Amino acid sequence: MSARWFTAFLVTVALAVTMPVSRIRAAVPASLEGVVRVGGQPGKDVVIWLMDVPGPTPSQGKVVLDQRKLTFTPQILAVRVGTAVEMPNNDRVFHNVFSFKDGKKFDLGLYPSGTSKLVMFDRPGVSRIFCNIHPNMAAYVVAVDSAFFGVSDDAGRFTMPPVPPGTYTFRAWRPGHDVTEGQVVVDERALEVRLP
Secondary structure, three states, rough: OHHHHHHHHHHHHHHHHHHHHHHHHHHHOEEEEEEEEEEEEEEOOEEEEEOOOOOOOOOOOOOEEEOOEEEOOOEEEEEEEOOEEEEEEEEEEEEOEOOOOOOOOEEEEEOOOOEEEEEEEEEEEEEEEEEEEOOOOOOOOOEEOOOOEEEEEOOEEEEEEEOOEEEEEEEEEOOOOOOOOEEEEEOOOOEEEOOO
């Protein structure tokens, strides 16, 4: 009789311990979603990153700045400092990718279709990327000192890894502007970042 009671007690304790954990895991969002507004309108191509976020740091995985149809894709790429960016040539022509001002300075030289080169973005900054052969090709790689960042789409929406609730300093960059800084509150609602 006491063995049955003890077994029932262990099962009850096991369920009580595991159920809240399951609920907690289900409540953790897969990402933080937000919107950028510039002068009240959706802000396109804005890089947003949060500073000093506590907790585990997510990894970024493989990052690619593609060359296809004489265009860089994406045109705005955000990476964490220390990330190697793969730059494949998926066109039928040679490319010579380089960056000579601000950010990471490099010149990859001529390389043919079907090949790829890597560039390590080892310090924070904005790198303007060009092709020496095709002057209409241009892109930006923004290396940030945070793992919590995103780039806004045409509607101003962005996603980044999940962030614990709290007040954070954000930094934002967009083409033609300097980096701006402000405060933002992260809670259960979508994050809204307002820029002048």
